[in-house]
Amino acid sequence: MLRVFKNLKGDKAIWGVVALLALFSFLPVYSASTNLVYVNGDGTTLGHLVKHAVLLFLGFGIIYAVHRIPTHYFKGLSIIAMPIVILLLIYTLTVETRIGGVTANRWIKIPLVGVNFQTSTLAAVVLMIWIARYLTKIKDVKITFKESILPLWLPVALVVLLILPENFSTAAIISFMALVLCFLGGYPLKYLFAMVATGIVFAGMFLFVLFKAPEVLPQRAGTWKSRIETFIHPEQADKDDLHQLTLAQIAVAEGGIVGKGAGKSVMKNLLSQSTSDFIFAIIIEEYGLLGGGALLFFYLLLLFRILVVAHSSKTVFSKLLVIGVGLPIVFQAFINMAVVVQLFPVTGQPLPLISMGGTSIWMTCMAIGIVLSASNKKENLEEQSQGIEDTNPLEVLSGQL
Template structure:
């Protein structure tokens, strides 16, 4: 590691702070270490989300209006902007944390949200046939806030292999996943359970799990899916509906029809009519609304934007020397990218309906704030002193060479 002239001091390193440094100087250090490209991509995604919600808001407002109450056409846009203001504040605040503090925050967040999930079956309330929300003076969905904390917590557990390669970390992270999946399936929330399982798989794969364990993971996943189909009515109904191609009144079929209604360049802002048939135009099926009003080219742009975010994080951590930071950043990226991937596939009628939002594009309270928190943790974990030159290939070597080979030096220290 080469260090530039005296400007690179210990307090400048990610994960370290010097209490004697004035607040203004800390802010300068934070801004210098921040990944401005990633931040710019996130801000662009937020702007795209605001435009999409403005297009979908009239459909959602009309569906929720009644003879007694008539919602204004832009009701969901103004509500989203309020939630987004809270989310941006949380994102910037978390991005200023050191890696150690971000890790502690994520662990506490995970523990508190698991406790909240334990309360959902008893004091939670039901919406659209699912009991996923708590009202403790304010309404929130614990599973949404568990997502960013879960990825970082699993990364922390897997990083224990640096201290002792023989520690049963695989059993610990698998037990943590099993607990979360059981709590989610009780709601029911199969989509979130699949997403958490995907994050777990990515982290244990990068953590150095043997091919024998990977084969067992695939077999276990197929067995779990078969059991869900056999004994979980909600999953069986959605899978059967998807395999049969749906009907004219099926949600996924309506979403696909809406998506294709605008052609390549769309019918125009607020001109679309197919969106008014969608049950959740402003949330689950907002990608289809974008397709109708802005066209398939705009949909392709959203896909490329998510791809750029994932690629930017992978490039950023390609030379990461800290095992925990590498696993946590990739885990958070898998969670955000996986959620977007599932939502888009549902809108394309390539995946059963899962009730999952498109990150920062769909309307939402809990989901918007939780996604902003995930990006805040990601920005904190990818902060880097620009005066330090790394000569290692963290992600590349952890994938293509022997497990943990890159981190031998760190383990020995």
Template sequence: MDLLKNLFKGDKVIWIIFLFLCVISVVEVFSAASTLTYKTGDHWAPITQHTVILLVGVLVVWITHKVNYRYFQAIPVFLVPISVILLVLVVATGAMTNGAARWMNIFGLQFQPSELAKMAVIIAVSYILAKNQEEDEANPRAFKYIMWITGLICALIAPENLSTAALLFGVVFLMMIIGRIPFRKLAILVGSIAAIGIFTIGVTMLVPDNTNIKFLHRMTTWKNRVFEFASPKKDIPAAKFDIDGDAQVAHANIAIATSNIIGKMPGNSVERDFLSQAFSDFIFAIIIEELGLIGGGFVVILYIWLLIRAGRIAQKAKGNFATFLVMGISLLLVSQAIMNMCVAVGLIPVTGQPLPLISKGGTSTLINCVYVGMILSVSRYTAKLEENSSSIDTKVEDTTINKEEIIAEESLA
């Protein structure tokens, strides 16, 4: 027991949440990867690969949580330029997956630069906010620096992955609110975003279907997803419903509708054989189908618990950088989880966002493990500083008591 305490330091609740998510991931990916099993002809290959990645991820968490969080401030210096270069390369020469160029092949391994870019932005924004805090509000120049970095990264991500760019920008906006960026700056930003959004919608409506124009080819997909989500389907008779027209959403709805309180139990999903991304984008639908409303609710509680616990760690953290870093990471993870779950249950259009630490993945899983390690690093060193402070206070108190006893003895003598 003492050995485990020495190995796994930091906030114990974060460790528990992380391990629960990993266990759910192994069970559900093993069940949901039937299409991969069919393609590869190997029953164990998909889950073996995923389990190895998760084990490497646990090692990544352990190594990261041993690093003093102050060293993370240096990461954006080299990671932001690298991310920009990689994003430019992936837009120009990236491998196409599901109609989008989001991946790069490096030595035969697929790599998603947008995951590194998200990390670079979150750490950079945390550093800028920490360095520009003043008595009443943040220095206005912080807004300028944040917009330069975030705007450039999001502009490079958006053409091929609009949902990721929107998610990242939304998290940065929340961080700026927490970081006390002047309200007038945020109001101008909201107005600008609204204008850009209206312009983008107008351009999307004008772009012809199946266009081959670079940077515009994804607009057809965006338009179709919004129209399919907005079009009323409640009045369509079941016999006339086109299940192949929007197969992912339809089969996700079937998976949820055929579930119950306790579900069909792991391994008994039917819709996993029809959902093309059952092990990734729509894994929450499979979780509900197999584990029921109880299992789905438990997953939701884990993410909410993660955000609450991270908030407590941020509150106790020593220094502004640690506070903003923990809040930025937790907001990113939980916002992405909420987006994925909302897609699975049909509350928002399809976005292609994986469920953090549960969906099958390589780059995203390892980066998410780094995020967890960073939160644990802050909690570990915060607790260490508190212990050192309390021990110093105890020594001072003991010294004071000893001096009083000596004075009392001398007065009696």
């Protein structure tokens, strides 16, 4: 065990923050799992706690394994993984799975072990690596939009369109992060502005169809419409649509400044997604504004260290890679928190490293492992000495602006 700790590389602050978040997650998960046991009749609270512990243990195994991989190896791995991910996404749309009372084509069951795997989370990480690799490749080349369609935008479009029918929020986050990464990577601004303008037009058309003829859209279009209407006009929304948000707001209000104490939440027995989508509401009810603020602080600290790692990385690929896989972790956390306090429509995004679940934890750990790989100063110096890359992306960005 001591040998394992000695072999930990990379940013120690990130290791510390991730470990603290993981350790803290046991308290709200154990408390909120009573909903699964006494309302849904699913297992025991100890059983859910053990399951969460096993998932986190495997997650930290993923972090350890991935952070030992030299950063530039991810370029080649993305080339291998991208076609596999697209095939998995296509297959996922043909498989209907029911998890936590939700039936959708989002998961596939891993043979032998019987674990459900959400392919969109893997696709998001692989796509960010793919984009970082491509932007690094063209950093000194004047590129046209036509030349970038096949190697860049086709994979982005395929991933987003294959995820969109069953998971709108994840598709939206991936699209946003792809544009942010391209902007930071020096992709021509005129093309990005044109794509954003086109996207706004299509979004307007989509919303028009969603509210006027939702039956022509995918099956989950009704859910999207209901969530948007509930967020914009809560006073006119159906009581069933408001139920979860109302319970979350009650939990937040009951928490006050210091909360009711660990395990003393009442709303956990009523919130159907108290262990995942709305676990932040349970945290505030039990630990109050101080507990919620402390959790927010650690996510902000994680964001700060991710930006520090990106800034201190010696290669363009490492910088873009850290931004591409690191920012979505914190971005997802902010969205989850914003939903609970009704600053954002319900999205179904879990709280990274806190919510109970398998795929989310594992893919978050994979992304953290990649960030830690890039933060290994010794490796960065070796890459730079080998002449892999020597251009600062800040210079590229300043040239664009």
